[in-house]
Amino acid sequence: MNFLSIFVLIPVLMILALFLSKKRNQILGVMVTGSTLLIGLSIYLVIKYIITRAGGATDPMLFTSTITWYEPLNIHYSVGVDAVSVAMLCLSSIIVFTGTFVSWKIEPLTKEFFLWYCLLAIGVFGFFISTDIFTMFMFYETALIPMFLLIGIWGSGRKEYSAMKLTLMLMGASALLLVGILGIYFSSGATSMNILDIKNANIPLNQQYLFFILTFVGFGVLGAMFPFHTWSPDGHASAPTAVSMLHAGVLMKLGGYGCFRVAIYLMPEAAEQLAPFFLILTGIGVVYGAFTACVQTDLKYINAYSSVSHCNLVLFAILMLNQTAMTGAVLQMLSHGLMTALFFALIGMIYGRTHTRLITEMGGLIKIMPFLGVCFVIAGLASLGLPGLSGFVSEMTIFVGAFENTDAFRRTLTIISTASIVITAVYILRMVGKFLLGPLQNQEHAKLDDAHWFERLAVIILIAGIVYIGSFPTDLADMLNNSIGNVVAQVMR
Amino acid sequence: MDFSDFLYMRSELSLLIVVIFLLLYDIIAGKKSMVYFQPIAIVLFAIHTIVTIIPYGTGEAFGGMYQNYPMMTVVKSILNIATFIVFLQAKNWFDTDKFKNERGEFYFLTLITLLGMYFMISSGNFLLFYIGLEMASIPMATLIALDKKNLKSAEAGIKYILSAAFSSGIMLFGISYIYGTSGTLYFNDLPQLIHNTDPLQIMGFVFFIVGLFFKISLVPFHLWTADVYEGAPTNVTSYLSVVSKGSASFVLMTLLYKVFVNLIVEWQTILFWIIIISITLANLFAIRQKNMKRFLAFSSISQAGYILLGIIGGTAYGMTTLVYYIFVYVFSNLAAFGVISTIENKSGKLNIDEYKGLYSTNPILSFVMMLAMFSLGGIPPFAGFFSKFFIFSAAAQQGFYLLVIIAVLNTIISLYYYLLVIKAMFIEHNEKPIPAIKSDTYSNVGLVICSAGILLVGIFSFFMESINQYSFGI
Numbered sequence: 001m002n003f004l005s006i007f008v009l010i011p012v013l014m015i016l017a018l019f020l021s022k023k024r025n026q027i028l029g030v031m032v033t034g035s036t037l038l039i040g041l042s043i044y045l046v047i048k049y050i051i052t053r054a055g056g057a058t059d060p061m062l063f064t065s066t067i068t069w070y071e072p073l074n075i076h077y078s079v080g081v082d083a084v085s086v087a088m089l090c091l092s093s094i095i096v097f098t099g100t101f102v103s104w105k106i107e108p109l110t111k112e113f114f115l116w117y118c119l120l121a122i123g124v125f126g127f128f129i130s131t132d133i134f135t136m137f138m139f140y141e142t143a144l145i146p147m148f149l150l151i152g153i154w155g156s157g158r159k160e161y162s163a164m165k166l167t168l169m170l171m172g173a174s175a176l177l178l179v180g181i182l183g184i185y186f187s188s189g190a191t192s193m194n195i196l197d198i199k200n201a202n203i204p205l206n207q208q209y210l211f212f213i214l215t216f217v218g219f220g221v222l223g224a225m226f227p228f229h230t231w232s233p234d235g236h237a238s239a240p241t242a243v244s245m246l247h248a249g250v251l252m253k254l255g256g257y258g259c260f261r262v263a264i265y266l267m268p269e270a271a272e273q274l275a276p277f278f279l280i281l282t283g284i285g286v287v288y289g290a291f292t293a294c295v296q297t298d299l300k301y302i303n304a305y306s307s308v309s310h311c312n313l314v315l316f317a318i319l320m321l322n323q324t325a326m327t328g329a330v331l332q333m334l335s336h337g338l339m340t341a342l343f344f345a346l347i348g349m350i351y352g353r354t355h356t357r358l359i360t361e362m363g364g365l366i367k368i369m370p371f372l373g374v375c376f377v378i379a380g381l382a383s384l385g386l387p388g389l390s391g392f393v394s395e396m397t398i399f400v401g402a403f404e405n406t407d408a409f410r411r412t413l414t415i416i417s418t419a420s421i422v423i424t425a426v427y428i429l430r431m432v433g434k435f436l437l438g439p440l441q442n443q444e445h446a447k448l449d450d451a452h453w454f455e456r457l458a459v460i461i462l463i464a465g466i467v468y469i470g471s472f473p474t475d476l477a478d479m480l481n482n483s484i485g486n487v488v489a490q491v492m493r
Numbered sequence: 494m495d496f497s498d499f500l501y502m503r504s505e506l507s508l509l510i511v512v513i514f515l516l517l518y519d520i521i522a523g524k525k526s527m528v529y530f531q532p533i534a535i536v537l538f539a540i541h542t543i544v545t546i547i548p549y550g551t552g553e554a555f556g557g558m559y560q561n562y563p564m565m566t567v568v569k570s571i572l573n574i575a576t577f578i579v580f581l582q583a584k585n586w587f588d589t590d591k592f593k594n595e596r597g598e599f600y601f602l603t604l605i606t607l608l609g610m611y612f613m614i615s616s617g618n619f620l621l622f623y624i625g626l627e628m629a630s631i632p633m634a635t636l637i638a639l640d641k642k643n644l645k646s647a648e649a650g651i652k653y654i655l656s657a658a659f660s661s662g663i664m665l666f667g668i669s670y671i672y673g674t675s676g677t678l679y680f681n682d683l684p685q686l687i688h689n690t691d692p693l694q695i696m697g698f699v700f701f702i703v704g705l706f707f708k709i710s711l712v713p714f715h716l717w718t719a720d721v722y723e724g725a726p727t728n729v730t731s732y733l734s735v736v737s738k739g740s741a742s743f744v745l746m747t748l749l750y751k752v753f754v755n756l757i758v759e760w761q762t763i764l765f766w767i768i769i770i771s772i773t774l775a776n777l778f779a780i781r782q783k784n785m786k787r788f789l790a791f792s793s794i795s796q797a798g799y800i801l802l803g804i805i806g807g808t809a810y811g812m813t814t815l816v817y818y819i820f821v822y823v824f825s826n827l828a829a830f831g832v833i834s835t836i837e838n839k840s841g842k843l844n845i846d847e848y849k850g851l852y853s854t855n856p857i858l859s860f861v862m863m864l865a866m867f868s869l870g871g872i873p874p875f876a877g878f879f880s881k882f883f884i885f886s887a888a889a890q891q892g893f894y895l896l897v898i899i900a901v902l903n904t905i906i907s908l909y910y911y912l913l914v915i916k917a918m919f920i921e922h923n924e925k926p927i928p929a930i931k932s933d934t935y936s937n938v939g940l941v942i943c944s945a946g947i948l949l950v951g952i953f954s955f956f957m958e959s960i961n962q963y964s965f966g967i
Contacts, residue, residue, distance in 0.1 A: 070879075070954045072810060072961045073886060134882070138873045145872045148912060152920040160920060164912065171908055175901040178882065182889040182897065210894075 002065035004045075004079040007089065007125040010037050011118045018115050027111050028104065034118070035097040038125075042086075042093040049086050050479065060486045061131055061196060073134075074192040080131040082483035084330050087476070088128045088250075088257055091337045094465060095249040096121050098458035099242035102345045105352075106154065106240065113154055116146040117242065124250050133181045133262060134193045137174070140222075140258070143251060144170045147235070147243065154240040166235035170222055177218030177258075183211040184266055198266050199490065208270035216263040216271075216278060223255025224311040225278075226285030236304040241348025244300070248307045249341035253333045256314040260329070260487065264318065268491040275319045276409060282319065283413045285312030290423035294430070299350070299357045302431055303343045306383060309420055310336040316417060317398040320410065321491050325401025326484045327477055328394055334476070335382070335390035335469055342379045342462040346372055349455050353448045359434040363441030369450040373436045375459050380428040382466050385421055390469035395421060397477075498554035501561045504545040504569050505611050511537045512604045519597030527597075531587065534600045535580050535935075542573040548963055553617060557681050560617035563963040568743045568816060569611055575735045575823040576607055581939035582831045583728045585838040585932065595639060602632040603732060610740040614747070619668050619678040622744075623661070626708070629740070630657040633733065637725040649724025656707060656717040664704025670697025683752045689759060698756055702763065705748075708741040711801070712771040715794050719778075722790035727837050730786055731830030734793045739819040742800045746815055749804060750967050757807060757967070764805045769899055771798035776906040780913075783845050785833050788910070789826070792869065795907055796822060802884045802900060806891035809966035814883040816964070817957045821868070821880040824946030828865035831940045832858050839930045845914060850923035855930055859918040861940050868947045870911040871904050876951035883957070 014034040021027050052062055061080030069077045081089070099117070106113050123143025130136040144167065151163035185193050188201040203211070221228040232252075236244045264271045289309030296302045310332065317329035349372055350365065351357050366373030382389035385396075402414040440446060451459065469476065499506065515534055522530065548563035548570075580600070587596040609628025616622035634657065638650025672678055674694045675686035687694050703714065710718040722730045749760055772795045779791035800822075803815030835858065837843050852859040868877030881904065889897045932940075950956050 070883075071958055072813060073883065138878065141878065142873045145867065149915070149919060152916060160916065163920075164909070164916070167912065168905055168909055172902070172905045175905055176898075178885060178901055179889070179894065179898050182886050183894065186886075186890055 002063060002079055004063055004065075004081060004129045006041055007038070007129055008122055010034055010041070011121040011125065014118045015115055015122075018111055018118065021111070024110060027114060028100075031100045031114055035093070035100045038093040038121075039097050042090045045081070045086055046090060049081065049083070053479075053482065058482075060483070064131065064196075066194070069135075075134045076132050076192055076194060077135055078132045078194050079129045080196075081129060082486070083480045084257065084260065084483050085128045087330060087334055087480065088253060089125065091253065091334055092121070092124050092128065092250045094461065095246055095337065095341050096124075098341065098345065098461055099245050101454040101458040102245065102348060103240065103242040104452075104454045106242070109153065113150070113240075116150050117246075120146045120150070120243075120246060120251075124246075124254065127254055128257065131195050132193045133184065133195060133198070136258070136262070137177060137181055140177070140254060141171070141174050143254065144174065147239075147247065147251075150243045151235060151239045154243070155238040156240070157238045158234070159238040162234040162238035166231040169228065169231040173218045173221030173228070175218075176214045180211050180214035180218055181262070183207065183214065184262075187211070188266075195261065195266065203267060205269055208267040209274065212263055212267045212270035212274055215267075216259055216274075219255045219258030219263060220278075220315060221255065223252055223259060223315050224285070224308045225255075225315055226281050226288060226308075226312055229285060229289070229308045229312075232308055233301055233304040236307065236344070237298060237300040241344055241351075244344040244348070245341040248304070248344060249337040252307065252311050253337055256311065256318065256329065256333050259315060260318050260326070264321070265487050265490055271319075272321060272491060275321060279316060279319050279410065279413055282312045282316040283417050285309065286316055286417045286420045287423070290420040290427070293427045294423060297358050297360050299347045299359060299431070299435070300344070302359075302427060303340060303347060306343075306424065306427070307336070307340050309424070310340070310383075313395070313398060313417070313420070317401065320402045320405060321488070322401055322404055323481075323484055323488050324404055325398055326488065327480050328397030328399075328401050330480055330484065331390070331397055331469065331473065331476065332394035335394040335466070338462050338465040338469070339379060339382050339391060342375070342459065342466065343383070345455075345458055345462065346376045346379060349451060350376075354442075354445055359431055361442065362435040362445065363438045364436070365445065366436040367440065368445060368448055371451045371456065372459075375463060376436060377432055378463055378466070380432050382470070384425040384428045388467070388470050390466045393470055393473040397473075501552045501554045502559060502615075503549075504566060505608065505615075507541050507545055508604060508608050508611065511541050512601065512608065515597070515604065516601050519601060530596055530600075531584060531935075535577070538573075538577055538580060538604075542570065542577055545573070546570045557617045557679050558621055559615055560680065561615050562965070564812065564816070564965065565614050565747075567960060567963055568614060568740070568819070571816070571820050571823060572607060572610060572736050572740055575739070575827060576603065576732065578823070578827045578831070578939045578942055579603070579728055579732045579736070581935045581942075582731070582827070582834055584935035585835055586726065586728050588933065589838060591642075592640075599636065599639060599728075602636050605632045606630075606636070607736065610736065613744050614740060617680050619672070619680075623665065623668070626664075627661065629737065630654075630661070630708075633657075633737065636729045637721060637733070639729065640726050643724075645724040646726065647724075649721045652717050652724075653721045660704045660707030660714070663700050663707075667697045667700025667702070667704065670694065671701065673697075680748075680752050684754050687753060687755050689756050695756065695759060698753055698759070699763070702745075702760070705741060705745050706767065709738055709745065709797050709800075710794055711767050711797055712774045712794065715771070715775070718794055719787045719790040722793075723784060723786045727786065727830060727834035730789075731827055731834065734789065734830070735823050735826050738793065738797055738800075739823065742797065742804075742815065742819065745801075746804045746812060750807065750812070750965070754967050761805055761807075764801055765893070765896060768798045768801050768805070768896060771795065771801075772900055772903045776903050776910075780906070780910050785843055785845060785848075788845065788914075789829060789833075792907065792910070793826065795903065796826075796869070799881065799884055799900060802888045802896070805893060805896070806887050807967045808887065808891065809964045810890065810961075811887040812964035812966065813957065813961040814880070814887040816960050818880040818884050820956065820960070821876040821946075821950055824943045824950065825865050825868035825877055828861055828940060828943035828947060829869070831936060831943060832862045832865070835930060835932050835936055836927060839932070840927050842927055845917050847923075847927065848914065848917045849921040850926035851918040854926045854928060858930065858932075861944055862918060863915050864944055864947045866911040866914050870908040872908075874952060876947050876949075879951035879957070
């Protein structure tokens with residue numbers, strides 16, 4: 001068996017182990033062991049990947065292996081990775097690991113919570129390792145459905161409404177996707193559902209239009225593409241902390257990754273023709289998300305709208321269809337994944353102490369919880385693009401790449417979108433100023449304690465990731481170079 | 494003729510032996526030995542299922558009156574498995590005092606209807622087809638009215654027998670036109686004699702197919718479904734929703750493929766609209782249902798719409814997906830009905846609102862129910878996802894993209910109401926939830942089989958591939 005399948009196998013074994021475990025310590029033990037193994041595996045994967053590439057491997061996908069699954073429809077269970085999926089796998093394992101620590105004290109039904117959490121992880125990891133569109137789609141849907149129960153049972157606020165809205169919107173998107181991938185497969189006439197096979201086959205242009213729209217919108221909804229982003233603020237605001245982290249940090253990346261890997265890679269001609277339309281939508285999303293975040297008072301809503309803005313930027317960059325912008329998009333996915341997970345983790349920790357998320361009801365918290373406060377400021381600075389942190393690198397790359405297009409339309413859009421950087425600064429500083437700095441607003445809050453060890457661990461790991469991307473972006477960019485080149489070459493064909 | 498003809502009918506003969514034995518046992522046995530009736534019936538039926546499970550060769554008996562293809566034996570085996578699960582689940586029901594004396598009738602009549610469906614599936618002539626159909630529907634009405642003292646049950650029985658008679662009448666009318674224009678009732682001779690240029694034949698065909706739509710309960714011929722499902726005893730409802738529907742859809746497919754090949758343009762158009770109306774309307778009605786049985790009635794109507802997606806392409810692959818869909822549907826629907834009947838027999842609760850907070854008291858039952866709902870809604874990694882994906886791909890393969898888009902969007906509506914049940918059980922709270930239920934071994938085994946089916950049939954491609962090797966197209 002290919003070692004990539006272990007990424008799926010570990011969560012499966014975790015689920016089985018959770019079924020058997022009874023006590024709280026056993027459950028946490030299973031989770032910590034499992035997620036540590038996942039981190040170890042992804043480090044191993046990165047090293048092995050770099051060594052293999054340095055050894056001169058030029059295939060678009062490495063470590064591929066294929067097992068025939070459903071022979072009548074040429075469905076294979078086929079796995080393989082390139083640099084983009086390696087990066088995503090690392091991101092996912094970090095978020096799964098930190099999410100475990102953040103939900104250390106989850107109540108009630110601890111076991112069930114982690115069961116669904118592991119099912120979510122299966123979907124996420126399976127999606128990133130698959131190269132067969134059927135398996136990809138299956139894992140994609142597997143990742144969606146646990147959200148319903150995770151939000152519905154352990155969420156807060158209008159949780160039933162949000163859970164239903166999120167599930168139905170995302171499943172609606174995946175319905176479009178289903179038609180899209182069936183259409184891609186049947187109209188390409190390829191011999192299997194493997195992406196690498198379909199890419200060599202030619203899909204007739206008039207069919208590409210329809211199926212590009214279906215797949216791009218299908219994945220785009222999960223990537224919070226404007227105007228289909230409305231599930232995201234409600235869903236993230238109601239979800240329990242670890243689930244918000246995983247959802248905003250990883251699941252929304254499934255959307256960007258899918259657009260990149262399926263929609264653009266397989267239907268480059270249609271992508272080129274239809275890009276302007278979607279560029280307008282995502283451009284609106286970038287600015288709109290940032291503006292909306294400015295007027296929110298709930299911490300989670302602020303961050304959710306900020307996510308909308310950042311995720312639209314990912315799609316925006318992918319649609320620019322050139323090397324620099326796409327590299328920026330992948331960096332932005334990584335950076336946003338870590339950043340937003342950090343935000344949600346911190347918000348969850350603060351909410352767990354103050355029992356309110358409204359910035360109007362809090363103030364001066366940095367004096368009471370210095371650790372959480374400082375980390376929150378770091379996250380904020382990363383989000384508004386301070387050099388040395390990840391946000392700066394990714395946004396800079398995206399806008400430089402976008403400006404490389406010489407036509408007036410794309411340049412104008414780029415200029416408008418850069419406004420989001422300024423607006424981001426506005427809402428981040430407003431948020432930090434209101435609830436962290438200033439006088440203590442609620443005397444009750446004076447008695448609160450700072451972060452526990454498990455919370456500190458999670459937060460520090462996430463910050464380390466952000467600082468790493470911000471300080472050594474060239475390592476990553478070099479690694480991504482070849483893989484993104486493949487997709488760009490497909491567009492230029 | 495020689496006696497080797499009978500060998501093609503071995504599944505029917507084997508079932509007939511079981512039926513006769515059970516009938517005699519029911520008559521002869523005293524009160525004491527009646528205690529063993531259920532185990533004996535279940536074991537005998539299990540033996541029958543195992544003996545006939547291996548698909549066997551193509552052949553005809555009695556001059557083409559009876560036909561057999563390996564695929565038909567596959568379908569019969571699927572029906573056997575479904576009936577077997579229903580038998581297991583019926584134990585709870587017959588443990589209640591009210592029904593103690595009626596178990597003989599239940600097993601005997603159920604098997605007779607099953608025999609009727611066997612003949613219907615394997616018929617090579619409209620006469621045998623009609624006899625099989627009636628043999629399946631008249632005892633079914635008795636089964637529906639088995640709860641004699643219950644007015645609703647009696648009403649449902651009457652409704653069923655009237656609509657069955659009505660639909661049979663329409664069907665016979667159609668058959669008479671076909672006979673009048675072609676001069677034969679044999680399936681082997683008909684394809685050459687039916688042409689889409691003859692309006693009388695098209696009319697006969699339409700009347701005939703409408704009769705079958707009644708059986709499968711497709712919109713707009715579904716009006717009896719919800720009332721009958723609600724009124725019938727729950728175990729009968731589950732039998733009706735799975736076995737009766739599955740066999741009728743398969744028969745529809747073989748008839749369209751074999752007999753009405755020349756009318757393909759007509760029946761594709763008819764199916765196109767019927768599928769859209771059935772799925773959409775049934776989904777919209779299902780949202781409003783509060784009674785679990787009515788809810789599943791509408792859900793089963795929309796599922797029937799999905800089943801027809803496998804037919805519309807007219808391909809061998811379509812037949813695979815249809816049979817596979819029925820196979821998965823057996824497990825999913827029977828799991829749902831198994832939970833409902835257990836809860837109904839032990840606590841009498843049947844309303845979605847009463848299911849609130851079920852997880853806190855009955856975690857395993859709610860878990861099985863959740864599997865069933867996810868599988869019916871088409872969520873991976875459960876079997877329902879695979880069957881839905883394949884049946885959509887069968888239609889998409891032939892270019893019915895519009896139809897697939899409408900059907901797929903409808904799965905979202907259906908997911909909404911399936912999630913409502915899950916929401917009630919897992920998320921919502923109830924001051925007085927249904928108390929912890931201790932179910933008997935038989936129903937538990939039934940539920941275990943269903944859950945195993947839901948979990949394994951999709952992930953292992955063995956089932957679908959072995960069905961695929963027997964399927965045939967137009």
